Amino acid sequence: xxxxxxxxxxxxxxxxxxxxxxxxxxxxxxxxxxxxxxxxxxxxxxxxxxxxxxxxxxxxxxxxxxxxxxxxxxxxxxxxxxxxxxxxxxxxxxxxxxxxxxxxxxxxxxxxxxxxxxxxxxxxxxxxxxxxxxxxxxxxxxxxxxxxxxxxxxxxxxxxxxxxxxxxxxxxxxxxxxxxxxxxxxxxxxxxxxxxxxxxxxxxxxxxxxxxxxxxxxxxxxxxxxxxxxxxxxxxxxxxxxxxxxxxxxxxxxxxxxxxxxxxxxxxxxxxxxxxxxxxxxxxxxxxxxxxxxxxxxxxxxxxxxxxxxxxxxxxxxxxxxxxxxxxxxxxxxxxxxxxxxxxxxxxxxxxxxxxxxxxxxxxxxxxxxxxxxxxxxxxxxxxxxxxxxxxxxxxxxxxxxxxxxxxxxxxxxxxxxxxxxxx
Amino acid sequence: xxxxxxxxxxxxxxxxxxxxxxxxxxxxxxxxxxxxxxxxxxxxxxxxxxxxxxxxxxxxxxxxxxxxxxxxxxxxxxxxxxxxxxxxxxxxxxxxxxxxxxxxxxxxxxxxxxxxxxxxxxxxxxxxxxxxxxxxxxxxxxxxxxxxxxxxxxxxxxxxxxxxxxxxxxxxxxxxxxxxxxxxxxxxxxxxxxxxxxxxxxxxxxxxxxxxxxxxxxxxxxxxxxxxxxxxxxxx
Numbered sequence: 001x002x003x004x005x006x007x008x009x010x011x012x013x014x015x016x017x018x019x020x021x022x023x024x025x026x027x028x029x030x031x032x033x034x035x036x037x038x039x040x041x042x043x044x045x046x047x048x049x050x051x052x053x054x055x056x057x058x059x060x061x062x063x064x065x066x067x068x069x070x071x072x073x074x075x076x077x078x079x080x081x082x083x084x085x086x087x088x089x090x091x092x093x094x095x096x097x098x099x100x101x102x103x104x105x106x107x108x109x110x111x112x113x114x115x116x117x118x119x120x121x122x123x124x125x126x127x128x129x130x131x132x133x134x135x136x137x138x139x140x141x142x143x144x145x146x147x148x149x150x151x152x153x154x155x156x157x158x159x160x161x162x163x164x165x166x167x168x169x170x171x172x173x174x175x176x177x178x179x180x181x182x183x184x185x186x187x188x189x190x191x192x193x194x195x196x197x198x199x200x201x202x203x204x205x206x207x208x209x210x211x212x213x214x215x216x217x218x219x220x221x222x223x224x225x226x227x228x229x230x231x232x233x234x235x236x237x238x239x240x241x242x243x244x245x246x247x248x249x250x251x252x253x254x255x256x257x258x259x260x261x262x263x264x265x266x267x268x269x270x271x272x273x274x275x276x277x278x279x280x281x282x283x284x285x286x287x288x289x290x291x292x293x294x295x296x297x298x299x300x301x302x303x304x305x306x307x308x309x310x311x312x313x314x315x316x317x318x319x320x321x322x323x324x325x326x327x328x329x330x331x332x333x334x335x336x337x338x339x340x341x342x343x344x345x346x347x348x349x350x351x352x353x354x355x356x357x358x359x360x361x362x363x364x365x366x367x368x369x370x371x372x373x374x375x376x377x378x379x380x381x382x383x384x385x386x387x388x389x390x391x392x393x394x395x396x397x398x399x400x401x402x403x404x405x406x407x408x409x410x411x412x413x414x415x416x417x418x419x420x421x422x423x424x
Numbered sequence: 425x426x427x428x429x430x431x432x433x434x435x436x437x438x439x440x441x442x443x444x445x446x447x448x449x450x451x452x453x454x455x456x457x458x459x460x461x462x463x464x465x466x467x468x469x470x471x472x473x474x475x476x477x478x479x480x481x482x483x484x485x486x487x488x489x490x491x492x493x494x495x496x497x498x499x500x501x502x503x504x505x506x507x508x509x510x511x512x513x514x515x516x517x518x519x520x521x522x523x524x525x526x527x528x529x530x531x532x533x534x535x536x537x538x539x540x541x542x543x544x545x546x547x548x549x550x551x552x553x554x555x556x557x558x559x560x561x562x563x564x565x566x567x568x569x570x571x572x573x574x575x576x577x578x579x580x581x582x583x584x585x586x587x588x589x590x591x592x593x594x595x596x597x598x599x600x601x602x603x604x605x606x607x608x609x610x611x612x613x614x615x616x617x618x619x620x621x622x623x624x625x626x627x628x629x630x631x632x633x634x635x636x637x638x639x640x641x642x643x644x645x646x647x648x649x650x651x652x653x654x655x656x657x658x659x660x
Contacts, residue, residue, distance in 0.1 A: 001537045004530065011525040316521045319482065320582075321510025322538050323503055415482040415505070 005330050006337060014309070016338055018302055019402075023342025023395045024349065026295040030288055030391035031350025032381075036357060037284045039382030044276070045237050045267065050137055051203060053267045054229025055237045056093070056245055058082065062259040063226060070102050072181045072219060075226045076262060083228060089252075090245050092233055096134055097225035099124040099215045103178030105158070105208065107166050116166045120158070120208040122178070124215030128153065137231065138209075140196065146170050147194025153214040155193035159204040163195040170194050176208070180220035188218045199378060230264075242266035292394045299402025304409070314410060324410050331407045332400060339399030343392040350391055357381035429493055429589055429622060430456035430479055436487035437474050437645075448474040450645040452488070456624065458589060461616045462638035463625035470642040472626035473594055479624065480513055480592045481505040493589060510538050514583030514621075516593035516612075520575040522567040528554070528578050529563040535586045553585035556618075557611055573604030577611060584615055594626045602631060609635040 009016050049055055059067070062074040076082065079097050086095045101122040109115040126132040127150050135141065140149050145160045147170025156176075158168065168174065169192070176188045190210070197204055216222055232241065249264040268274045317327055361378040435452040438445045449471045456462060464472040477483035478490050481497040482505075490497045493512045500508065509515075514535070522531045532553055536546040554560045557577040567575055576596060583591050593612070597605035613635055616623050625632055633639060641649040 001540075004526075004534065004537050007530070008523070008525045312521055313523050316517075316523070317534070317538075318506075319480075319509065319515050320535055320538060321506045321508070321513075323506045415502075 001330065002333060005334060009334050009337065015334075016341075019299055019335075019338045019399060020342040020345070022295060022298050022302065023339055023399055024346040026291050026398065027343050027346025027391035027395040028349045028353070030291050030394060031347055031387050032353040032357075033287055034284060034390050035350065035354030035381040035383055035387050036379070037280060037287075038384065039354075039358060039380045041277070041280055042382050043380060047198075047200060048270075048273060049231070049237055049267055050139070051198070051200070053270050053273065054096070054227075055232050056230040056242050056249075056264055056266050058086070058228040058230070058249070058262050058264045059226065060260045061263050064263055064265065070100055070226070072099075072101055072179070072221065072226065073183065074260070075099070075181060075221060075224050076228065077221070077224045077260075079223050079225045079228065082262060086228065086230065086249075089249070090230065092241075093230040093245065094133060094233060095228050095230050096126065096137070097212060097228045099212065099219065099221070099224070099226045101178060101215070101219060101226070103176055103208075105162075105166060106175040106177055107168060108173065108175065118162060118166050119206065120162065120176070121206045122176070122208050122210065122215065124210050124212045126213075127209075127211040128213065139198075140209075143196040143198050145195045145197040147192070150193045150209075150211055152191075152193075153211055153217075154188075154190050156190045156208050156210040157194045157196050158192055158209070159207040160195045160197040161201070161204040162206055162208070163192070165205075168192050168195075176218065178219070180218075181224060182220065184220070186218055186220070237267055239266065239268055242268070288390070288394060292398050295395070295398035296401045296405075299399055300405045302402065302406075304406045314413070318413065318415055324413070328407050328410050331403055331410070335399045335403035336396065339396035342399065343395030346395055347388060347392050351383065351387055354381040354383045354387060358383055427458045428455050429458050430454070430624075431491040432475075432479075432488070433490075434488035435475070435478065435485050435490055437471070437478065437483070438486045448645055449478075449485075452645075452647055454640065454647065454650070456622060458622055459616065459620040460622045460624070460638055461613065461636060462623070462640060463627055463632060463636040464640050464642050465627060465633055465636075466642035466648070467628060469644075471645045472628075472642055475642070476592050476594055476624065476626045479590070480515065481508045510535075511586075512588050512590060514586065514588040514591040516576070516579050516583050516591060516596045518595040518598040520567070520572075520579045520599070522570075522575055522578055522582075524567045526566070527563065528559060528565050528567070528570070531567065531578055532581045532585050535582060539586060549585050549587075550581075553581040556584065556615060557581045571604075572600050573607055576600060576604070576608050580608070580611055580615070584619065584621060587619065588621065590622045590624065592624050592626075595629065596625065597627070597629050597632055605629070605631045 058076070060074055060076055063071065066074060083095055083097065103120055103122055105118055105120045106114050107116040125134040125138065127134065135149060150157060163169065172192045174190050174192060176190055178186050180186045196209065216224060232238070243266055246264045246266045253261050253263070268277050314327055318324065358381045361380040363378050432452050432454040435449050436447065437449040438447045452475065464475060466472055474483070478485055478497060479492060481492060481500060485498045492508060495508055497505065529550055532550045533546050536549055551560065554563055557580050559574060559577055559581065562570065562574065570578065597608055600608060609632060612623055615621055625636065627633065637653050639651040639653060640647055
């Protein structure tokens, strides 16, 4: 009987093609959009973690409360001791002190007079210790647009766009003007060793990258850092794991009322990032739910229309002695079959689309001009094995729900009216 | 004497009509023996289709008792009614009601699929049924490729392929021209004689009536006249 039903299904295109197309499109959108959103989240997280937040970070309580002002006077001190503690207590993480600070770059002309000036965001990381992993973490070799990575303490790298704006090239001399940790004015002559391009406007437009020890010297903050970033040795950010590390660290310092007590935050605790995370995750879940709902409604209606078209067929089958439950069951088998076919094809297209976007990406630089978030200019989708089921199961379920709803009409049919109905 | 396969005692069928009731069948008492070629005749609204519905266990009596193949249809569950139709009753409709996406062979095969017969048994039975109705060469055709007469012959084959004891035919010639109507009736007459299948018609078509061996005249829900016409044979 199942073979008989499937023959009809295959021959009657309106019974198979439309539902398969609906499911295929729905599943394709679910898989494609999920892959795309997931890729976006991963790029977003990875980029932010590498450049700014780490998977977890340690700052002083006072710094955390005034972070937007980058107040150097509220930075961490005794960093070496703290680092040793972190390495002992949380061996699953790598710890890197950094200093973020603001200031201005002055570009002199041949007479030593100011030719151009521009604000910079200084980022001091360990570049010269010889056993640093910051060069790899920041992808400096890949991001290098011109020149070389600093080899001497007075060398700095600056963002490609900043270099264009200030008309700088590798080898040019600049003067950094800023304030020290205790608020004194500081000047430091530096040499541009190279330019970097991250494809992140917020970095490329303002960043000045230099060695941590040189920054400590310029800013007069010996054994200090604005933050210590922690990176999971597994290389992947996990909210849950980062939360455990954060809680364990903060519990150790929970008794202190000192404003300079160190506090740990995970990546998601950063207010704007947290909002984006929640928004994107909710959006992703909502989108899948809406797609299932829409597919179910469309398929329910398609099922109702199909039921009308097949009114005679169901009638004749009932008259010939097929039980209503059996007719309904066969209808659900058909739904399962078309649902599986549509879902397989939709998943295949969705995965192909995801893989295409994983390699090709979509350039959104035009949309994020002037933004303050660190976001990649090119968003790439991300394939993961669960994409194979994320649209497949909802696709089959939507098809079954649609047909289950429309098929209820079979049970409402009165056999006493069959002969009259079939005389049409 | 032949076996009684349908016994109708004091059959009453009422339908609600707003707050009132309409009585479609009023105290009907009839019996049918195996191999009869009978028909309910009468004007529209006389109760022909209603009684066919009840015999076919598609509907239940309001009062009285109707026994088909020993089963009291007034007390059958939906499942048991379906089984009775599946195993013992064939239907022929005015509009043929063939399934257009299936071939002639597959349309006829459907009854046997419901009976879960083996593929070999189905093939043998369907081939034989198509031979009975003279359509053995059209097994692979689909209903839209058939004429009205051919379609109704496929419907006959579908009704008799499972060798039911009873075939119920509601206005089987209404959509056919005179020539095809006679072909259809002669086919059914021959099957009745060869297979001893009981045929019961509901009709007001004179062309059908002239083939009937028993005419039960219904009028406003009553049996007005029950005529036995054993000699009623129409020559081709």
